[in-house]
Amino acid sequence: MGLDYVKFTPGFEKFMPKEYRDMVEHGPFGKKTTVSQMGSFKEILEEHPMCAGCAMTLFIRLAIIAFPNPEDTITVGTAGCGRLAISQAAIPFVYGNYGDQNGVASGLSRGLRLRFGDKPKDVVVIAGDGGMADIGFSCTLHSWFRKEKFTTIMLDNEVYGNTGGQESGMTTKGAVLKMAPLGKKFEKMDMIGMAKLAGCAYVATVVPNNPRRVESVIKKAVLIAREVGPTYVQAYTSCNIEYAIPTDQVMADAKTVEDDRYKFSEYVSDEAKEYLAERYGYKEFLPKPAAAVAKA
Ligand SMILES: Cc1ncc(C[n+]2csc(CCOP(=O)(O)OP(=O)(O)O)c2C)c(N)n1
Ligand code: SF4
Numbered sequence: 001m002g003l004d005y006v007k008f009t010p011g012f013e014k015f016m017p018k019e020y021r022d023m024v025e026h027g028p029f030g031k032k033t034t035v036s037q038m039g040s041f042k043e044i045l046e047e048h049p050m051c052a053g054c055a056m057t058l059f060i061r062l063a064i065i066a067f068p069n070p071e072d073t074i075t076v077g078t079a080g081c082g083r084l085a086i087s088q089a090a091i092p093f094v095y096g097n098y099g100d101q102n103g104v105a106s107g108l109s110r111g112l113r114l115r116f117g118d119k120p121k122d123v124v125v126i127a128g129d130g131g132m133a134d135i136g137f138s139c140t141l142h143s144w145f146r147k148e149k150f151t152t153i154m155l156d157n158e159v160y161g162n163t164g165g166q167e168s169g170m171t172t173k174g175a176v177l178k179m180a181p182l183g184k185k186f187e188k189m190d191m192i193g194m195a196k197l198a199g200c201a202y203v204a205t206v207v208p209n210n211p212r213r214v215e216s217v218i219k220k221a222v223l224i225a226r227e228v229g230p231t232y233v234q235a236y237t238s239c240n241i242e243y244a245i246p247t248d249q250v251m252a253d254a255k256t257v258e259d260d261r262y263k264f265s266e267y268v269s270d271e272a273k274e275y276l277a278e279r280y281g282y283k284e285f286l287p288k289p290a291a292a293v294a295k296a
Pocket of ligand 2: 050051054055056081084161162238239240241242278
């Protein structure tokens with residue numbers, strides 16, 4: 001890991017495939033690129049085999065652009081639609097068995113700390129709601145209770161998309177799906193509440209139609225996980241196939257769902273606020289001057 005793996009070996013530049021040359025010359029490695037610059041640099045994830053219009057793909061693209069140091073980042077995932085895109089990205093991807101991604105990430109994150117000491121190597125789990133809240137539930141929760149320092153991102157499409165429409169714990173009550181024809185009988189799981197209860201230092205919900213917000217959330221989550229503790233981001237990433245959302249309505253659906261029941265929320269522990277302010281200059285978390293506190 002590090003910038004060396006995205007450099008040419010001297011003398012080999014002209015023999016490298018065009019895609020690789022583009023990535024070295026116009027990619028985001030070692031630079032500060034933002035979502036506002038999309039279209040002006042080569043993205044780490046450009047090609048993928050997911051359904052046209054899938055909101056999950058847009059979210060994954062935005063999340064990867066937001067990684068503070070992509071050359072020092074490893075993603076961990078599992079079976080599910082998201083891995084189809086994440087595994088095409090030009091950064092290392094570890095594919096766990098279905099559900100064990102937070103266990104794999106725990107070992108990886110600890111190993112990288114032993115190997116590289118203080119030099120940050122970011123581990124980011126990205127997986128679906130079924131893999132994370134159902135089959136991987138115990139691995140997810142225990143990694144949080146153990147205070148493992150890595151980021152967990154749930155691609156919450158509220159269904160098992162990759163296997164054709166079974167309900168998950170994150171499906172909303174009453175939702176009718178191909179393989180839940182009578183409608184789901186139970187409430188959507190409160191993974192946000194559980195993440196806070198288990199001691200995550202940063203917990204947020206987002207939808208993909210606000211790229212700058214996605215960027216800000218992912219950046220904070222990754223930075224906090226370096227030193228403070230586990231972080232969790234839950235993203236509504238609709239499945240337009242299983243929920244029959246017309247492709248041109250995918251972003252409108254995200255906005256409606258956001259307004260209705262997936263409002264932006266962000267919890268930052270006091271320790272994480274202090275860390276972001278002191279280490280990374282986040283002004284909004286700097287202690288307020290005494291006069292301002294008295295006035296408030
Ligand atoms: C141990 C195991 N059980 C079941 C499967 C089959 N399987 C593959 S993807 C998937 C569902 C994925 O749903 P989710 O995690 O919500 O992700 P999505 O596809 O919706 O993004 C299942 C059950 C598997 N690969 N491994
Ligand atoms: S099945 Fe759904 S979640 Fe999976 S790629 Fe297609 S639209 Fe996206």
